[in-house]
Amino acid sequence: MSADNNYSLGPVPSSARKGVLSLTMVMLGLTFFSASMWTGGSLGTGLSFNDFFLAVLVGNLILGIYTSALGYIGASTGLSTHLLARFSFGSKGSWLPSALLGGTQVGWFGVGVAMFAIPVHKATGIDTNTLIIVSGLLMTATVYFGISALMVLSAIAVPAIALLGGFSVFQAVESVGGVAELQKVQPEQPIDFSIALAMVVGSFISAGTLTADFVRFGKKPANAVLITMIAFFIGNSLMFIFGAAGAAVTGQSDISEVMIAQGLLIPAIIVLGLNIWTTNDNALYASGLGFSNITGLSSKYLSMANGVIGTLCALWLYNNFVGWLTFLSLAIPPIGGVIITDFIINRKRYQNFAEMEFKTINWAGIIAVVIGVSAGHFLPGVVPVNAVLGGALSYLVLNALLNKETQAEKSVA
Numbered sequence: 001m002s003a004d005n006n007y008s009l010g011p012v013p014s015s016a017r018k019g020v021l022s023l024t025m026v027m028l029g030l031t032f033f034s035a036s037m038w039t040g041g042s043l044g045t046g047l048s049f050n051d052f053f054l055a056v057l058v059g060n061l062i063l064g065i066y067t068s069a070l071g072y073i074g075a076s077t078g079l080s081t082h083l084l085a086r087f088s089f090g091s092k093g094s095w096l097p098s099a100l101l102g103g104t105q106v107g108w109f110g111v112g113v114a115m116f117a118i119p120v121h122k123a124t125g126i127d128t129n130t131l132i133i134v135s136g137l138l139m140t141a142t143v144y145f146g147i148s149a150l151m152v153l154s155a156i157a158v159p160a161i162a163l164l165g166g167f168s169v170f171q172a173v174e175s176v177g178g179v180a181e182l183q184k185v186q187p188e189q190p191i192d193f194s195i196a197l198a199m200v201v202g203s204f205i206s207a208g209t210l211t212a213d214f215v216r217f218g219k220k221p222a223n224a225v226l227i228t229m230i231a232f233f234i235g236n237s238l239m240f241i242f243g244a245a246g247a248a249v250t251g252q253s254d255i256s257e258v259m260i261a262q263g264l265l266i267p268a269i270i271v272l273g274l275n276i277w278t279t280n281d282n283a284l285y286a287s288g289l290g291f292s293n294i295t296g297l298s299s300k301y302l303s304m305a306n307g308v309i310g311t312l313c314a315l316w317l318y319n320n321f322v323g324w325l326t327f328l329s330l331a332i333p334p335i336g337g338v339i340i341t342d343f344i345i346n347r348k349r350y351q352n353f354a355e356m357e358f359k360t361i362n363w364a365g366i367i368a369v370v371i372g373v374s375a376g377h378f379l380p381g382v383v384p385v386n387a388v389l390g391g392a393l394s395y396l397v398l399n400a401l402l403n404k405e406t407q408a409e410k411s412v413a
Helices: 020-031 034-046 049-077 081-089 095-124 128-175 179-183 193-203 205-209 221-250 255-261 265-295 299-312 314-319 321-331 333-345 347-351 363-378 383-402 404-412
Strands: none
Touching (some): 020 128, 020 221, 020 265, 034 049, 034 095, 034 193, 034 255, 034 265, 049 193, 049 205, 049 221, 081 095, 081 333, 081 347, 095 205, 095 265, 095 299, 095 314, 095 333, 128 221, 179 221, 193 205, 265 299, 321 333, 383 404
């Protein structure tokens, strides 16, 4: 375990914990993603000015609360999402959430590589496949160095994206007469507010469920909550605002496309590259932890193998992006709901991971995910929220019914 600086099969020790600033940069690097700008562009053209901000702030507040709960658990225990899942799903039952979460992150990586290569091809004429291979392999190489590489990369990328992107959006908005003119714009094809909320929450629910993978390196649980709220409530909201402003002014929701339209080609490529790189390395890092839980192998090399797979599948994943988002919004949230619920009702069990004896499969967790997916699909309201609550509440009931022996042992103890 001493050689595993990713701590993929055990808790992060106190000696390896990191400071608030460096982890905040890592989490902002995760949420600074072009897909959020895409969604922001759709919302900006489908909602009025006030409704847009209401949807973005409420949606990201919900996302922030959900991810902060997972971040608190991660920092309290030092465990990754996949090791936490052993408590609620069982040692082998946790393979299901690990495969689902790990697989989706490989998918996000592939989408991200294509999202970099395609606009750069349009702007420069360089072959798309060449750009995909080169950028994909470069992004894969840096994940070898684990959380340290994420901190260095994010420390460079986050300020650059915020400053250059902010400047570009400011120029774009000023060119049409300022914010006052944007407030007058009315959507031609309005989006229902509940659908808008689902789009905001669903845009990052997959990566958000993996929050513990990163903030488990935090020194205090309260710091993890602060870091996570900054990343999802402030950072993700900023990406939505960038996307909405760009779409309203230039018809392009990705800030790099706006910058290209403004003649800022080199800054655009830099911003786009850093934007994708930070999120993609976070995705690969998390995917390696997931498959490490299943195989018992080092997450470092699994992450790199996943990078190669994601690169080869990049264009296919990109072309099926909408279907991918729909799948994520239904299948991922119940997993987080189950993990949070189990920690609340069985907190003492999490104090000594090394000596813990897990059930092989906890069917309460598996069934709760199925119910959560069904709640998200069939119940009216915000799909990801229904899925989280469906998974959490059903686990609370099912765990008590299906694990009466465990409950009896706890009461005797």
